[in-house]
Amino acid sequence: MSSDEFDPMIERLFSRSPQMADATLFAAEVETKLQSSSRVRTVALTVAGLIGGIIAVRETTNVSLNLNDGSSPVAGRAIGQGVQAASLNVQEAVNSGLTQFGLSDMALGSMGGMQLFWIAAGALIALAAAGVMRLSQEI
Amino acid sequence: MAQSLLDRHDVELAALAAAGGRREFGELVRRHGSAVRMLLRRMGAQSAEADDVAQDAFLQAFEKCAEFRGEGTFAAWVKRIAARLYLKRKAKDARYVAELEPEQAEVTVSPDAAGLVDLDEALKSLSEVERLCVSLCHGAGLSHPEIASAMNLPLGTVKSHVKRGLDKLRARLSGGGEPVGRAAHVV
Numbered sequence: 585m586s587s588d589e590f591d592p593m594i595e596r597l598f599s600r601s602p603q604m605a606d607a608t609l610f611a612a613e614v615e616t617k618l619q620s621s622s623r624v625r626t627v628a629l630t631v632a633g634l635i636g637g638i639i640a641v642r643e644t645t646n647v648s649l650n651l652n653d654g655s656s657p658v659a660g661r662a663i664g665q666g667v668q669a670a671s672l673n674v675q676e677a678v679n680s681g682l683t684q685f686g687l688s689d690m691a692l693g694s695m696g697g698m699q700l701f702w703i704a705a706g707a708l709i710a711l712a713a714a715g716v717m718r719l720s721q722e723i
Numbered sequence: 724m725a726q727s728l729l730d731r732h733d734v735e736l737a738a739l740a741a742a743g744g745r746r747e748f749g750e751l752v753r754r755h756g757s758a759v760r761m762l763l764r765r766m767g768a769q770s771a772e773a774d775d776v777a778q779d780a781f782l783q784a785f786e787k788c789a790e791f792r793g794e795g796t797f798a799a800w801v802k803r804i805a806a807r808l809y810l811k812r813k814a815k816d817a818r819y820v821a822e823l824e825p826e827q828a829e830v831t832v833s834p835d836a837a838g839l840v841d842l843d844e845a846l847k848s849l850s851e852v853e854r855l856c857v858s859l860c861h862g863a864g865l866s867h868p869e870i871a872s873a874m875n876l877p878l879g880t881v882k883s884h885v886k887r888g889l890d891k892l893r894a895r896l897s898g899g900g901e902p903v904g905r906a907a908h909v910v
Contacts, residue, residue: 590889590893591861591889593896594842594857594861594889594892595861597841597842598762598765598842598858598861598862599758600842601757601758601761601762602757602761603757604756604757604760604761607753607756607757608753610752610756610757610760610774610777610778611749611750611752611753611756612749613778614748614749614752614756614778614781614782615745615746615748615749615752617778617782618745618748618782618785619745621782622745
């Protein structure tokens, strides 16, 4: 038999595979795993969201209570100033980016530094959660 | 009346699965699960391992279902995913690399009582790496360069393994029963 005849024959043989007796059981196992992984994902995202939200609320409260207070400790003030400076930098970078894309009229400039800071923090938390989910799929 | 899952085409089911339809995906698993598991066994996986990898392949296929555009068959698409997963698993197991090296004992094959041998029996006469290369090429539909890349082997080596494997299968399936020789190593 020449290889021209043999190769297609091998491919036909490979494509022939009888239905296994436990095919339904196998499918049921896959469906169960799909359901449980979907449940795990929902729980992980909810927990990540809750933790992120709690941290955000707590930090916002602390900053407004302590750092904006003129009598707050020196270290606290320094952190507050650092955060505000970082937020302003982010704000400037975003504004210059928007200007480049002709979107300078957007009202982002009117947002407070802390608002931008929390938007960025939220985006980072979302990215981290997505990364964790991706990693869990890989594993 | 709603169309039954059994009446739907694979492409249609895959599109519904991509939108989150687990029941539709379950039907695809019922249709093609055996073929995927069989391919993995033909590649050399033990039954339990084959089922394990096949499950992972289907789970991955569900996540990537939107990427399936119906250009080939759904079964072929999942088989490729499964074959790559199996190779990854084998690569983690250092044994796989070691097995490329030792010289293989001479294998004499003979046709069974009816003068006929099936593919699964015939595949047993191949060395593990030949079996993998032939299964990846003719079972999972991977090209020689794809196999070389997936197995981290030179392209020429892959071609040699496929050719040698096919020669052995040809000898076995044509019922000649001649010795299929000592495995040479081209690295």
